[in-house]
Amino acid sequence: MTKTISVTLKIWRQQTSGVKGRLESYAAEDISTDMSFLEMLDVINEKLTLEGREPIAFDHDCREGICGMCGAVVNGRPHGPEKGTTLCQLHMRHFSDGDTIVIEPWRAKAFPIIKDLVVDRTAFDTIIQAGGFIAVNTGGAPDANAIPVPQQAAEKAMDAAACIGCGACVAACPNAAAMLFTGAKISHLALLPQGRPEAAKRALAMLRTMDELGFGNCTNERECEAECPKEISIVTIARMNREFLKASFISDEA
C-alpha cells in the first residue's frame, strides 16, 4: 500500500552561469514513496508555479535510465544513494520521513552551470568528436559476418559501450576528470577488430582534447566507478592508458 513521507529539500538555485547561486529550502509534503525522485521535483515545481514562483530547472528526458540527460548530486552523491541507478530511476521509498535532502548540480570546470541543476556537458560531445568513432562512410561495408569477433571481446566492448554520457563520473571525481567517460569509448572501440586501424590516432586525439577542455587527471580514487549508474569499471581507464602509451611510443601518430 502507498505510503507518504515529508522531507525538506535544500536545492541549488542559480539564475545563470557566472552569477552567484545559493541553496534554498523547500518543504516536500505528503510525497508518495512510489514516486520517482524526479516526479517528486515535478510536484514541487507544480506547487511553485501555482504560487507564482519560478520552478526549479533540471534536465531529464527518457526517465528510464538510458538517455543520460538527468543527474544531480543528492546528499553528496551523483544520482543519489542507490548503486547503479540514475536519478530518474531513484524512488522516494529510499528516503525516510523527516529527511533533509541536499540537491546540487554536477560541479566541474568543464561543465558550466546553465541554470539551477542544469549544466552544459558539450565538452563530452567535443571529446567524442575528437575520435570517438570508426571512420567508415555509409555504403562500403563488407558483409556483417565477414569479420568474426570473439564473443568475449564483443561482451567486453558492450560493457564499455553501455556508458550513457551522463557526467556522474566527472561530478564524483575530486579532480573532475573525464577518464571513465573517455576510457569507456576508447575501450569499446579498441576491443573490436573494426576499431584497431585508428586505435592509436583515437587515443591520442581524445586524450589531448580531454585535457584541453579542462578535465582533471586520474588519481585512482575510484569514485567514478562507484557512482557510475551503468557500473562501468575503471579497467576501461587502464585500457585507455595502455592504448595511449602504446600510441605515444610506437605509433606513427605520436
Add this chain to the structure above:
Amino acid sequence: MTLDAKIPGGRLTQKWDRHRFELKLVNPANKRKYNIIVVGTGLAGGSASAALAELGYDVKTFCVQDSPRRAHSIAAQGGINAAKNYPNDGDSIWRLFYDTVKGGDFRAREANVYRLAQISNLIIDHCVAQGIPFARDYGGLLANRSFGGAQVTRTFYARGQTGQQLLLGAYSALSRQVAAGKVKLFSRREMLDLVVVNGQARGIVVRNLINGDIERHDAHAVVLCTGGYGNVFFLSTNAMASNVTAAFRAYKKGAYFANPCFAQIHPTCIPVHGTYQSKLTLMSESLRNDGRVWVPKDPGDKRPPSQIPASERSYFLEEKYPSFGNLVPRDVASRNAKEQCDMGKGVGDTGLAVFLDFADAIKRDTRAVIEKKYGNLFQMYEKITGQDPYQTPMMIYPAVHYTMGGLWVDYNLMSAVDGLFVLGEANFSDHGANRLGASALMQGLADGYFILPYTIGGYLAGTNLPAINADHPAFKEAEQHVQSRLNTLLAVDGKRTVDDFHRKLGSIMWEYCGMARNNEGLEKARSLIQSLRAEFWENVRVPGIDKDFNQSLERAGRVADFLEFGELVIIDALARQESCGGHFNEAFQTDENEARRDDENFCHVAVWEFTGDDKAPRFHQEPLVFENVELTQRSYK
C-alpha cells in the same frame, strides 16, 4: 484529391534499383553548394546528418536535448530485424516484406515496405563496420533471436540496449562529420516553425532553449526527423520531451498528416501508480512467454494475490484464446486487459492493472531458469515498484508506445511541401496500422542512411532553387509568428499549470481514443478537447520570461500543439469506420472480438490537409494497391 505517392513502375523487386538509376544526381563537386537542415538526432536524424555530410553536403543539425546522443531512439530495447537469414531458417527479403505488410494489417505501401526489407541487410553490415557491439556466438559470428511473434529468427541485438548502441553509432558518425566541419550542430534548439518560400521548404525558425533567442536558419531543403507523437496521451513510454510540435508546424505550413489515429499500445508496461506519474516504463513482451495473465473472478476482490485460490482466478487470455493463450498479439492482449479492468476486476491500488504471474513457471522450471531468462527485467521491475516478482505476481497494464501515423510522404520521403522530407517515426510510411517488434530501428536507419541520401539528391538536382537568405520576408513573418505565440502563452497568467492541461488531455485521449474506440466516445472527446483548448488559452499559467532557460514555456508550446493535434487524431479515428491494427472501433469486430477491416472502403491512407485555425481539415486519400500479397483476416483462436 488522390495523392500521388510517386511509386516507380516495374516489378516490386526492381522498383528501388530502377528508381535509383532514374534519380538525377548532384555532381560531387556541387554538393558542397547545398545546405541541408536536419531536425532531430535520433536514428533517422543522426544517420541522415552523417550520410549527407559524408556525401559532401553542408548540413545543419538541430536537437532539443543537450547532446544529439540523447534522442529517444536510445530507449529501444529489443533489437533490429534484417533478412540476413544467418540462422538458415528460411528467412528472405520477401518474407520480411510479407510479415511487415501483414503485421501492419494491410495498411502500408507495398513498394516502401519491400524497399525497407531490401535495405535491412545493408544496415546490419554498416552498423557492424561502425563498431556496434552486437551479440555474438562463440564462433564470433552474429547472434540472432526471435522476437515479436515472427516465425523466423531475424532479430539482431545488443543486450537489452539495441537502440542505445545503434543511436550511439549514428551519433559517432555524426560527431566525425562535426569534426570534419561538414555538420554544424545546434543542440538545445527547438524548431518552432517551418519557412516556405515559393512553395519550397527553405528554412526553419528555432528557439535557443538556453537564452530564449529566436533564430532563423535557411537551407535548400529541410529534413524532419522529430519522432512520434505518443505524448498526446500524456502518459506513454516516450521521453518527456517527445512532442508533435515540429511536425504539426509543418502541417500548418502545408505538409499533410497521414493516419494520425494509428497508435500502438503495448500490453506489458508497469502500471500507473498515482496521479503524479510522469511516464510509463515498458517491460519486454518476452515476459508473456512464461508469465500467466490473470485477474480475480469477482469484481472488487481486493485480497492479495496469494490469498486468491486458483478456482477464483480468471486466466482470461487462456480462456478466450485457447491456442495462442498469453501469446496473442499486442493489440489483442491490450484490449482484453482493459476489458477486464472495465468490469471492475483490475488489481492494485488503482484497479488499472492485471497480474502477470510467474509462480507456475518457477515451479516448473526452477527459479534459476527464470532468473537466467528474465533476471534483468525482474530487477528493473523491482527497482520501480519495490515488489519482488519472484515472490508475488507482477502487475502490468498497457501503455502508448509508438505512433504509426505521421506526416505524409511519397516514395522519396518528401512531404506535400517541396523540399520538406520526413524520416523515421515522424513519417507514416512503412508500418501501416500496427508496427511489428524490432522494425522501428530498421526503418529509422533505412530512411537516414540509405534512402534520403539518394532521393534528396534527385530533388536538389532537378529543382530550381532561387538564391534567398534568412532576411527574406517569409523568415521575418515566421519569426514574428513564433514570438507572438510565446508572448501570448506568457501573458495568459491563469490558474492551471501546463502539466495540468496536458494530463487532462491525455486522460481524454486515453479514455475515448485508446485501446477501444466508438463513435459516440470519439464525438464526446472531440468536444471535450475543444473546450479544454479554449480554457488553455484563457487559464494556463506559464511562469518566467521568454529570454531565459524556461522549461515551462517549452512545455506550454508543445501542449498547445497537442491540444490541436489531439482533435486531428479524433477526426481521423472517426473517419476510419473500420477496425485495423492499432485502431479498434468497437462497432467493427468479428465474433471473436478481432479487428474487422473494411478493405472495400478503407484500403487507403487517410491524409489530412490544414485549412486554417478552427476549420475542419480537408480529407485526401491515397489508395493502397496490393499486387503482391493477398489481403487476409488475422485469427489467433
